Amino acid sequence: MTVLLWLPVLVPAVLGALVAWRHSDAYARYVPLAVALVILTCGVVLVAAGTIVTSSVLRADAGASYVLLCIGAVAVVALWGGLSSTSLGGRGESLICAFLAAMSLAVLSDNLGVMWVAIEATTIATAFLVGHAGTRGATEAAWKYVVLGSVGVAIAFLGVVLVYASGRAGGSPTLSWVALTSGNLTLSPHLARAGVALAVLGFATKAGLAPMHSWLPDAHSQAPAPVSGLMSGVLLSVAMYAILRVQAVGGAHIGVGLVHGLLIAFGLLSLAVAAFLTLTQRDYKRLLAYSSIEHMGIIALGVGSGTTLGLTAALLHMLGHGVVKAAMFVIAGRVLNVTGSSRIADVTGLLKRRPDLGWPFLVGSAALLGFPPFVTFFTEVAILVALTQAGLWWAAGGAALLLLVTFVGIARQVLGMTVGAPGTQDHAGDHSLVDDPPRWFRTAPVAIALASGAVVSFLALVFVPVLGAAAAALGVAR
């Protein structure tokens, strides 16, 4: 079983290095997808096995296995769908592999320090992917992303340092998450409190929670489509996972009130930012980015409620949102290829003009807005219920109101793009790659993603035990 811990880290690292070395080979394009499939398979097997696997600094409990599965699923959708729309010229492919290796390491590491190093490494791997286009906008986005990302994560590092230092009171400082949450350790409360607060603040920057979100719309709108999908579905989720890990450390020593208070505040603020900026948004990739901020806010509220229902729903929401958002970025990338503009006003009548793009865009937007039967509907309702159960009815009410505003904002923009008469002619046809894959190969990832977003909520029998185990492993109910 221990091989399942090393495969998701080593396969992407080794293949990424190979691609960097021989990027001219034709198969280089397919390597990231192959890596994603390996990660997904390992995640599925680990979740199915349901046992705790440990090997040196790596450790997979139910929570880590579940998040690894999320990474794999999102990456498969984003990279499969991205195959036909974008070429990253070899170097990009190897950077994506490095990104996936770092994400797997962050999730599977038992050591908070190693987790931090891996999350910071993703900033490095994605910096040039964000700036890939080389335009003024892309350079600006990459600069803001790296500065804000690394400063945010540096704050988290200070937090990790203080958590480590707090262990000196008990004589044996450690960064092992198992040891820190075991309850056998004495931490000095002042240092632990400061450390946990700073770590949550820092990782929240990386998770795109307001008010530290300003890098996110720029980076998501400038990066190539599959990279935007990966950042939205994988990077943000893993940063949230880091917050969950830190929360558990806090829970074992200083209580969870501090972390939950922060998460409720970040969550409501993120919903507010998303609500008001989607109303006036003019760029559809930025629209999707603000929707990501909204969904991270919802997840933060679920975790912040402090109930098992809230945490379970937040974990399911992570998967549902990630997969659907990856598909949406893939479609947005294709729309951009067809129309040559990312302005909402330049895209009209997609349903008539390009039904193969218009329908998935409309259906995917419905999933993002939380229409039944999509899983987001059930998780959003569950999180609102969880907030009420926890006595945070004012937060539930505020969140419901802000979700309504976002609903109006996004629905208006998406309907304007899809329904209605086609306007201008196509920009320059479809900029597909020379050896274009067959049609079913292009449609399949989006179809699978949207279908699984709709079906997953009815697989309760399969998913409830998995989610319950993951929530128990990550939560404070230990």
Add this chain to the structure above:
Amino acid sequence: MNASLTSSIVTTAVGVLLLTAVLQTWRRSTAASVRLLVVQGLALAGLVAALGASRGDAQLLLVAGLVALVKAGLLPWALGRTATGRLVERDSGVRPALGLLGAAVLTMFAYAVSDPLRGGDQSAAARALPAGVALVLIGFWILLTRHSAVSQLVGFVVLDNGIAMVAFLTSDGLPLTVELGATLDVLLVVVILRALTTRMRDTHGGTSVDDLTELRD
């Protein structure tokens, strides 16, 4: 090494670290900023070496060498280099007096808030902890008030030096693997930002972050 010598080396190193951070807010030219970073890196390495020698910890001495190599060597070198050779650049931004005033206020603030973190520990290292926090805050101050991309990078390095200082003063540094990983990460971030600065000069015709106004809502 006897305790009073260790204590005086630690105190001196901490003083130099704080002084170089404060001077960063005052100096305008990038070349001077980079020279100050070299001094700061050496002081940090000296601090780690003194702690290592006083505890007879060989691993800490190794880390001191690493710190000297990266913080006083590679980082300033990566920062000061450009495609066209040495970098000469002046930063607009807040006036020097205001910069100094900000740094002074932040230092006092750091001393006021860091007391609980010490938890009653009266050693020289623990008493120096507020200076580490001050470095972190001054790093932020530089990031906020400077407009040239390279000056912002200097702020980031000062911030990172502050965190490293807190780590060494509170717990003799992190485990070696984490320390190595973190050092490599910071080095790569600086190299990437430096490369982006060069690209910014090509696309925007300058390196002032005020010119980054393309993306907004």
